[in-house]
Every structure is written in C-alpha cells, then in structure tokens.
Amino acid sequence: MSLHIVSKSPFSSTALSDCLDAFAEGDALLLIEDGVYALSGRMSERPAVQPVYCLAADAAARGLQIPDSVTAVDDAGWVALCAEHNPVVSWFK
Amino acid sequence: MKFSLAVYSAPHSSQAAASALRFARALLREGHQLYRVFFYCDGVHNGSSLSAPPQDETDLLAGWQALQQQHQLDLVVCIAAAQRRGVLSDSEASRLEKPAANLAAGFELAGLGQLADAVAQSDRLVTFGG
Numbered sequence: 001m002s003l004h005i006v007s008k009s010p011f012s013s014t015a016l017s018d019c020l021d022a023f024a025e026g027d028a029l030l031l032i033e034d035g036v037y038a039l040s041g042r043m044s045e046r047p048a049v050q051p052v053y054c055l056a057a058d059a060a061a062r063g064l065q066i067p068d069s070v071t072a073v074d075d076a077g078w079v080a081l082c083a084e085h086n087p088v089v090s091w092f093k
Numbered sequence: 094m095k096f097s098l099a100v101y102s103a104p105h106s107s108q109a110a111a112s113a114l115r116f117a118r119a120l121l122r123e124g125h126q127l128y129r130v131f132f133y134c135d136g137v138h139n140g141s142s143l144s145a146p147p148q149d150e151t152d153l154l155a156g157w158q159a160l161q162q163q164h165q166l167d168l169v170v171c172i173a174a175a176q177r178r179g180v181l182s183d184s185e186a187s188r189l190e191k192p193a194a195n196l197a198a199g200f201e202l203a204g205l206g207q208l209a210d211a212v213a214q215s216d217r218l219v220t221f222g223g
Contacts, residue, residue: 007109007223015223033108033223058108075119082217083094083125092101092109092223 001026003085006035007092015091022089023049030073030081032058035091039064053081096120097211098130101222103138104153105146110139113221114156121164129167129211130157132200134222137180140170142197154197161199172202 004027008015016038023029030053031038039059047069056072059065066072073081082088098117102109117127132139144154161168170180175196176189182202186194196202212218 005219007112007221013223033112075115076123078116079120079123079125082096082120082219086217088217088219090220090222 001028001085003028003030003081003088005030005032005088005090006038007033007090009034009037010041011037013093015093018093019089019091020048028053028081028085030078031055031070032078034062036062036064039066039070045069053077094217095126095128095215096217096219097128097215099208099211099218099220099222100130100132100136100139101134101220103135104144105150106135107223109221109223110136110153111151114153114160116219116221117160117166118156121160127164127166128215129169129207131208131211132168132170132174133205133208134171134174135178136222137170137175137178140168140175140197140200141180141195143195158197158199166199168200169203169207170196170200171208172204175202 004019006016006019010016028051032055036054036059052070053073054066054070098113100113104110146152181194182196183194
C-alpha cells in the first residue's frame with residue numbers, strides 16, 4: 001500500500017487534490033513542508049481520507065495546530081511510515 | 094531496509110533539499126541503509142562547492158559532506174543535468190574547456206542509469222522535489 005507525501009500547500013498547488021484522486025483503500029497520507037497548510041483548510045475538521053499523518057516539526061514551524069484526526073510524527077516516524085508502505089509517492093507539483 | 098533518495102530541488106529554492114538531508118540523517122539514525130542519493134534536475138546545485146550561505150542559515154552542502162564521510166554515502170549528481178547548469182568536475186571542466194570546476198568533494202558525476210540502478214537495488218525510493 002502506498003504512502004503519499006504531499007509537500008505543497010493546497011492553496012498554491014493541486015498536489016493534494018491530485019493525490020486524493022489517486023488515493024486507494026489502505027494507502028496513507030503524510031503532510032510535510034508547505035503541505036501541512038492543509039491542516040488550516042480542508043483537512044482541519046474531517047479529513048477526506050484516513051489515515052493522515054503530519055510532520056510535527058513542519059507544522060510547528062508554521063504555527064499550525066495538529067487536529068485530533070491527524071497523527072503527528074517526528075523524523076523517526078517519517079522513516080517508519082516509508083518503511084511500512086511501498087511505494088512511497090511524492091506529490092510536489 | 095535499503096533506501097535511495099532522489100533530490101530534484103536546488104538548495105534554498107524550497108524546503109525540499111533540506112528535507113532530503115533531514116530524512117537521510119533520520120533513516121541512518123534508525124539503522125537503515127542509504128544505498129544512493131541521486132541529484133537530478135535543479136537538484137544538481139546541491140553538489141556545487143561554491144555555495145556560500147550566511148552563517149546563521151543551514152549549510153546543506155556541509156551537511157551532506159559530513160554525512161557522506163561518516164557513512165561513505167554514494168552522492169551522485171546527474172552529469173547531463175549538471176553540465177547544463179554549470180556543475181562540473183575537474184575532468185569535465187577541462188574536457189568542455191570551461192574556466193573552473195565546482196563539483197564538491199564527496200559528490201560524483203554519473204548518468205541516469207545510476208538512478209535506475211538505485212531503484213532496482215533499493216527497497217524504497219523517496220523523492221524530494223518542488
């Protein structure tokens with residue numbers, strides 16, 4: 001099952017919506033870099049998919065709170081998610 | 094587990110190059126192997142020895158070089174992408190009759206086949222771009 005990593009803001013890029021179109025049952029979504037801005041928009045209350053993870057450091061750097069529906073991960077957790085899923089797909093356009 | 098990374102972004106143009114270094118450090122800390130880091134497209138600028146960021150900013154080049162020394166990493170810069178963008182080894186600079194070379198120590202130039210090989214030899218390829 002795939003891990004989708006979104007690194008661009010949904011307010012400036014279609015990366016998140018493109019990713020959600022390709023999201024399959026059993027996949028996981030990880031928000032990093034400006035991708036964490038999704039937490040202030042469509043992911044803030046009821047995420048479109050599950051499970052959703054977020055790099056805690058990138059959210060903290062942008063002053064964003066991580067809602068209960070999203071799991072915060074540190075760098076070790078990021079590596080673990082990549083090890084648990086195959087392939088790892090990065091969305092940055 | 095064996096990882097390879099593909100880096101498509103230049104340092105300081107977005108967070109992607111910094112994320113790649115951070116992920117490389119984390120996976121090595123977690124006991125995984127890093128088979129190769131392949132720098133492609135604008136990512137070839139990560140291999141320039143001439144970058145001089147201000148002292149209060151992260152020096153990504155120094156970070157990659159320290160990690161390379163510590164773990165004998167294979168840091169490969171795509172040769173075709175690098176020639177276009179002016180990242181040249183000594184031998185490429187003299188072959189192309191350019192006035193200087195700037196490929197940083199610890200990095201090497203090679204073809205796209207090295208990315209295909211990394212995909213074939215690794216359990217995971219993680220791409221950093223944008």
